[in-house]
Amino acid sequence: MTAQQATAQQAQLHKIYLSPPHMSGNEQHYLNEAFHSNWIAPVGPHVDAFESELAAYTGAKGAAAVSSGTAAIHLALQLLGVGEGDTVFCQSFTFVATANPIRYLGADPVFIDSEPGTWNMSPLALRRALAEAAAAHSLPKAVLVVHLYGGMADMEEIMAVCNQYGVPLIEDAAESLGSTYRGRQSGTFGQFGIFSFNGNKIITTSGGGMLISDDTEALGRARFLATQGRDNARHYQHSQMGYNYRMSNLLAGVGRAQLEVLNERVAARRSVFRRYEETLGGYAELAFMPELPGTSSNRWLTALTIQCAEAEQLRDSLLIELELANIEARPLWKPLHLQPLFQGTKFYSHSLDGRAVCEDLFHRGLCLPSGSALKVEDQQRVIEVIQSVIDAAAYSPQSLIVS
Secondary structure, three states, rough: OOHHHHHHHHHOOOOOOOOOOOOOOOHHHHHHHHHOOOOOOOOOHHHHHHHHHHHHOOOOEEEEOOHHHHHHHHHHHHOOOOOOOOOEEOOOOOOOHHHHHHOOOEEEEEOOOOOOOOOOHHHHHHHHHHHHHHOOOOOOEEEEOOOOHHHOOOOHHHHHHHHHHOOOOOEOOOOOOOOEOOEEOOOOOOOOEEEEEEOOOOOOOOOOOOEEEEEHHHHHHHHHEEEOEEEEEEOOOOOOOOOOOOEEEHHHHHHHHHHOOHHHHHHHHHHOOOOOOHOOOOOOOEEEEOOOOOOOOOOOEHHHOOOOOOOHHHHHHHHHHHHHEEOOOOOOHHHOOHHHOOOOOOOEEEOOOOOOOHHHHHHHEEEOOOOOOOOHHHHHHHHHHHHHHHHHHHOOOOHHHOO
16 A cells, blocks of 8 residues: 555544543533632642542542652652662563653662563562662662553562562552552552553543652652742742642642543443453454453553564554554553663563563554543454454465565
């Protein structure tokens, strides 16, 4: 197909996005309240209410609404005393925003591989890394685990290892709001948990994040740091460096409306996942992201891997054909230890032979459109493209060659 033909084909088909925002309709009510009361600044009743409502939903004792999930991670690390020359053990298979705040504080990340059963931090690799650090009297200031694509990490094993060495844990739950581990909400296992409300997340405030914890004193300090470190004085006085990280009252109003329908959004995304699994699960070439027993993923994104000798080639063919059909799909995250930004950073693999689970997942995986408002007929369009590519590959391997 020529570029001109591809453009013409795309023009005939509406775009199917990976994870678009899904408004409930009640957001305008809260926005109108903010406008009528003139609470427009990063302070106000919606901010306070959003914090208390999200804390109640998760079961945490408190929450602090901030400008992004990245800001929440930055604050959590600073609250744990991370600074120049320190190390933080961080999951490698994640978005760069997980690790960037480590560098903000002058510390160094040490990357930990994933395990096959969850795609998240490998307890085996973490145990080996912490044992070596303890022997060298250089334990990290924190461990930063991620619940990738909404799937929960093996928190029992990871918490046991962290507790053994006395290292605090931060949960990057940016993608997993509404996911549970043995009935307990994500983000509530570590000393701090963080959520993101970016436009593509399961609920959104356009941009924003939340820091949650049972340490309400620490959350008070987080709010202080997030409000430019302004001292309690009549005039503007600052004795410590702070940040402009607080969420606006307008966005918090949007968040309150979104939180009201969170359980519906989780159910919708799990239904999207089930339809993919039911229609594509019979292909030996496809394997969907596993769900750890005893957990419930919000299935923020439906993610899968290709199981064949030409896996990367088939994955790339799928991405090309989906794009030609005006369907947004993406590869899985490129592991951070492979990113140019972190070249030379220490990495602990899941296997003793050095083979990295997260590298294999990156080369073989992709994410499919998973929005909570995804229409069945649009999902069927995605499925038919995938079926056509795999069926063609089964009869003509040379058709996988990408020119």
